[in-house]
Amino acid sequence: MELRHLRYFCVVAEELNLTCAAERLHMSQPPLSRQIKQLEQEVGTVLFERSSRGLRLTPAGTFFQQHALQILEKVEVTIDATRRMARSQRTLFGVGFVPSVFYGQLPMLVRDLRKRENIELSLAEMTTVQQIQALKAGRIDIGFGRLRIDDPDVEQEILFNEPLIAALPTGHPLEGTSPTCEELASNPLIIFPAKPRPSMADVVLGIFRRQRLKIDVVQEANELQTALSLVASGIGITLVPEQVKRVQREGVSYVTLADKSITTPVVCSRRRGDKPSPIMEEANAILKVLVDNRRSGRYP
Template identity: 40%
Template sequence: MELRHLRYFVAVAEELHFTRAAERLHMGQPPLSMQIRALEEELGVQLFERSQRRVRLTEAGQGFLLRARAILADTAAAAEEARRRARGELGQLRIGFTSSLPYTSTLPDLLYAYRQRYPEVELQLTESFTNEQLAALDKGTLDVGLVRYVGGPLPMGVSVREIGRDPLRLVLNAAHPLADQPALRFAELTGEPFITFPPGVGTGLPAILERLCRRAGFEPRIVQTAREATTQIGLVAAGLGLALLPAPLECVRIPRVRYLPIAEEEDAYFSLSVAVRRSGCGPAAQGFLELLDEVGVARGGNGLLL
């Protein structure tokens, strides 16, 4: 038995007329009659009572009609679901993001736009450091990563593309002698105590801090490390030292804290990049990347400007 036999049967059952059913199916009436007889022979039951005046369903035919309709409906639904999955309208999308993104409008705006366009895709969001996202992408447990990549080796199976840049800010205690300056040069910070992320957590900020300090002629004096940026800001408020953090974290308002721009430092920024698997993206991830580029164009420039 094939699906076409079910379609033939349903057409005749609904029309109760072989000629009209044949016209509906765009086929001749004799071949249709032959197909229905072949179906009855295969089933070993009579589905229709035929006479010169009318055609009607037998009791077996009535029961078979219910099943045939359900099978055809399920088949149509399965085909449509497959097409929608291929278009990225169904399925699951696993997105990683770094901890600073929720402090900007970028992540909420992007997720909102994606949810509006693809409301039936299940989103699985994971906040993690860049190196953790890259490893998850390489293992296939993440589909897209929004990472802070500052260079260096990548897993073989992962590619990264920059989509935006955040200026950096020096975070000072309000009582610091330099806290009232409009901007600061790193040369003014020789010997200052710094608070930063611990080594190996997967953020590039300690390397950027080291580079900017060395270019100003000194080595950074690290007095405290903390895994969370908000913890670092709190330690600045406590007077333990200075921190170097992305500008979006200026929205974290804690008493006794100032956020100052870096003067004449064109490369004092923190990149935002999108990371994906080199082997290719699934339909849901591809839809996310296309939307990400649309958002970037809408905001101007060549990517997301945070």
């Protein structure tokens, strides 16, 4: 499958008329029709319903259209960024991160790096597992996550351990207290992300499992913000890293846990064996200051 097949498909899906689509694509109708049929054969399903009244997307076609548009948009953004980087003679530096680390000091690292005229910064939200693969593939240069993952090609450094806190619906009986895990376990639990796994969800589940506490996972969310929205709706509670309390969300209250030893690490991942580039050395220097400030309780 080539990008042109996706472009052809998206135009046909928008026009729902092969003649009009062919005119937009500056080609004749028969070759376009053949390309669409070849695409359906490669995907392995019918994407369009064909009738005397024209074309209509099948449910599979609607799904494929949504993702094809995202792919084409990503390609355009990548091409545009590459051209800008080439014109400015900047070096691309990729940063992967899980959302929960972006409420603390990571934005300060990003802000400081963006001030460097020689750096074209690329940010990508991804799980720790995805960061490991992206590092090995060269798509990012450094990653910030929550999990320790053993991989011979990647080195990981725990920057600091961060306390976990509970996010409760406002007015919850535990609001204003420091609940134990046993008290939390008696409440419906929301975990995130639902996939891919392993993830922060498994960290939280492991906390209760190690204490042999039975829990009721009432909902799995793909994103932190979704989990907080579910909490605000009164569906359940969730555990989040301490940094997240900076997010003032209506309907959500945060409480510290009775057990202060319940923490989650902030893990920095880099390719093993790489000689640090000048940009990586800059990033490491900025990161050291930020981590020292975090450990000493100073927040610049």
